[in-house]
Amino acid sequence: MQDRLSRERILSVEKRIRPYVRRTPVVHVDAADFGLPSFPLTIKLELLQHAGSFKTRGAFTNLLTRAIPQAGIAAASGGNHGAAVAYAAHKLGAPAKIFVPSISSPAKVERIRSYGADLVVGGDRYADALASCEAFIAKSGALSVHAFDQVETLEGQATLGLELEEQAPELDTVLAGVGGGGLLGGICAWxxxxxxxxxxxxxxxxxxxxxxxxxxxxxxxxxxxxADSLAPRRVGELMFPLAQRYASGVRLVSDDHIRTAQRALWSVLRIVAEPGGVAAFAAILAQRYEPKPGEKVGVVVSGGNTTAVHFGS
Incomplete structure (x- = not known):
């Protein structure tokens, strides 16, 4: 797998998917704007990606580098991956069947439907949707596009790291949310x-x-x-050795920290982000990660598929 996730391979994948994904912007701010001690903070606005999250990178990498059978494509998702696969399939003219659990947010369910995918909602958690998806694939022969434990998925998410380094080469530290680990694993690989x-x-x-x-x-x-974006049962087998080797630990944030981060992004930058999308920023705001003097920090705001943020008056 290491050869597949080499710098050269990620550069090749980025060129392949470039016509289909957005080069999402970064915004450079002073942490003091959010009531923190002053330090330079770079925010990668991946919530502005097609289909509303970074998942679109991995979706297009799968569909552009693997053969799509007549049975089409199948994917299980908490919501964002499903929206990304449905969007990519729509753009490439391929049929897609998406499985999501009942906890998926209405915003994500509506996104999937809007791209014309055949949507199946069932079970309480991502693991339930995955089991249903795998049963369908075994019966139909559809192409499985895993949300995080697939080498092509990791390659696609790694292009976010490539892009961020081009936009902000001065960064000392990058924080990213973890669910199944596709995003973090890809960034670590890059x-x-x-x-x-x-x-x-x-x-x-x-x-x-x-x-x-x-x-x-x-x-x-x-x-x-x-839970609809950062709560699979376990991290992927493929990303885990990357995290062991390259990640400098994990920070935990509470639901209150996440809600506060959503409100702060809206109040200061007028950014509407989903709970899973603000986890990395929440760690900064709650000072679960405190940079050293002079440290330049980047955070990924990874998704914006929500209608359930309370912004106040």
């Missing part, structure tokens, strides 16, 4: 130790935290307001 990478996950869904403690992916609890 930077490969040249920049400090820190994962952030909800206290109620500490998948990577538990895995690092155990020395392998293990089941973790799955309770959080970010």
């Amino acid at each position: 930077y490969a130790g040249r920049t400090r990478i820190v994962g952030v996950e909800p206290e109620g869904a500490p998948t990577l935290t538990k895995a690092l403690e155990a020395g392998k992916p293990v089941d973790a609890e799955m309770g959080s307001i970010a």
Whole structure:
């Protein structure tokens, strides 16, 4: 797998998907704008990606580098991956069947439907949707596009790291949210130790935290307001060695920290982000990660598929 996730391979993938994905912007701010001690903070606005999240990178990488059978494409998702695969399939003219659990947000469900995919809603958690998806694939022969534990998915998400380094080469540290670990694993693969990478996950869904403690992916609890994007049962087998080698630990944030981060992004920057999308920023705002003097920090705001943010009057 290491050859597949080399710098050269990620550069090749980026060229392949470039016509289909947005080069999302960064905004440079002073942390003091958010009531923190002053330090330079770079925010990667990946919520402005097609289909509303970074997942679109991995979706197009799968569909452009693998043969699509007549049966089409199938994917299980908490919501964002499903929207991304549905969008990519729509753009490339391929049929897609998407499986999501009942906890998926209405905004994500509506996105999937808007791209014309055949949508199946069932089960309480991502693991339930995945089981249904795998049964369908075994019966139909459809192409499986895994949300995070697929090498092509990791390659696609790694292009975010490539893009961020081009936009902000001065960064000392990059923080990114963790669910199944596709985003963090991809970013780790791109930077490969040249920049400090820190994962952030909800206290109620500490998948990577538990895995690092155990020395392998293990089941973790799955309770959080970010459960539709950051609460699979466990992290992916493919990303785990990347996190072990290149990630400088994990920070945990509470649901209250996540809600506060959503409101702060709206209040200061007029950015509307979903709970899972603000986890990395929440770690900064709650000072779960405190940079050293002079440290230049970047955070990924990874998704914006929500209608459920309370902004106040």
